[in-house]
Amino acid sequence: MLLAQGFMVRRKAQLLPEPVGARTGRAGSGPLLRVLIAGDSSAAGVGVATQDQALSGAIVAGLAHDFTVDWRLEAATGNTTRDTLNRLRQVEDPFDVAVTALGxxxxxxxxxxxxxMAQQRxxxxxxxxPLQARCIVVSGVPQMERFPALPQPLAWVLGQQAARLDAGLQEVAGKFPQAHHLSTDLPDDPALAAPDGYHPGALLYDLWAKQILQVIRDQVRARI
Structure with missing residues (x-):
C-alpha cells in the first residue's frame, strides 16, 4: 500500500519551479552581517513566485532594518544533507550567520x-x-504527516521517520554551541501551503522567517 501511495503521489505531484530573483545581494544599513541560507526546495523558496516572497527574502528584509546584510542562497530542489554539504565545500566566503533547511x-x-546525524554533523x-559561522539556525525536519499532498497511511509513516531524524538533528545541533535547533511548529492549516500541498506558501514562509529572525537577533546579541 505504501509503495502504491508513493507512486501515485509522485505521478500526480504538481512540480513547482524555484522562484525567480537574486540569490546573492546586499541590503539594509548598519553593522555588516554576512548571511548564508542553505538547503533544499524550501530554502530555495519553492511554492512562491519570487525570492522576495520566499524564506530568503523574508529573512533579508527582516535583518535589513538593523544590519547591512550581505546574503547568499545556496539551495536547490531535491537537495539532501549530503548534497548541501558538497555544495558548501565549494563556497569560500565566510559568514556570520547560517540558516539551514533540510530533512x-x-x-x-x-x-x-x-x-x-553523521551528515548533519x-x-x-x-x-x-571553513565558513566561520558563529550563529546557525538549524530548521527542524518538517512534520511530514501534516503535508496536505500525502495520503494516509503514507503521511504517518513518513512523519514518524521525519520525527526520528529531527530527534537526531536536535542531538547533533546540541554539540555545537553556535547552533540553535528551531522546531518547525507552524500553524496546521492546509490553506497556508503552496498549491502542490507539499511546500509552504508565502504566508507560511513569512511565519517561518519570523521565528528564524528572533533566534538570529538573540544569538547575534550574544555572539557577534
Whole structure:
C-alpha cells in the first residue's frame, strides 16, 4: 500500500519551479552581517513566485532594518544533507550567520537516523569551521504527516521517520554551541501551503522567517 501511495503521489505531484530573483545581494544599513541560507526546495523558496516572497527574502528584509546584510542562497530542489554539504565545500566566503533547511529529501531517500546525524554533523563542522559561522539556525525536519499532498497511511509513516531524524538533528545541533535547533511548529492549516500541498506558501514562509529572525537577533546579541 505504501509503495502504491508513493507512486501515485509522485505521478500526480504538481512540480513547482524555484522562484525567480537574486540569490546573492546586499541590503539594509548598519553593522555588516554576512548571511548564508542553505538547503533544499524550501530554502530555495519553492511554492512562491519570487525570492522576495520566499524564506530568503523574508529573512533579508527582516535583518535589513538593523544590519547591512550581505546574503547568499545556496539551495536547490531535491537537495539532501549530503548534497548541501558538497555544495558548501565549494563556497569560500565566510559568514556570520547560517540558516539551514533540510530533512525531507533525507526522509524520502531512506536515510537512517545514524546516516543523517553523521551528515548533519559534517555539515555543521563545515559551517563552523571553513565558513566561520558563529550563529546557525538549524530548521527542524518538517512534520511530514501534516503535508496536505500525502495520503494516509503514507503521511504517518513518513512523519514518524521525519520525527526520528529531527530527534537526531536536535542531538547533533546540541554539540555545537553556535547552533540553535528551531522546531518547525507552524500553524496546521492546509490553506497556508503552496498549491502542490507539499511546500509552504508565502504566508507560511513569512511565519517561518519570523521565528528564524528572533533566534538570529538573540544569538547575534550574544555572539557577534
Amino acid at each position: 525531507v529529501n533525507d526522509v524520502t531517500r531512506g536515510r537512517s537516523r545514524a546516516q543523517f 559534517a555539515l555543521l563542522a563545515q559551517l563552523t569551521g
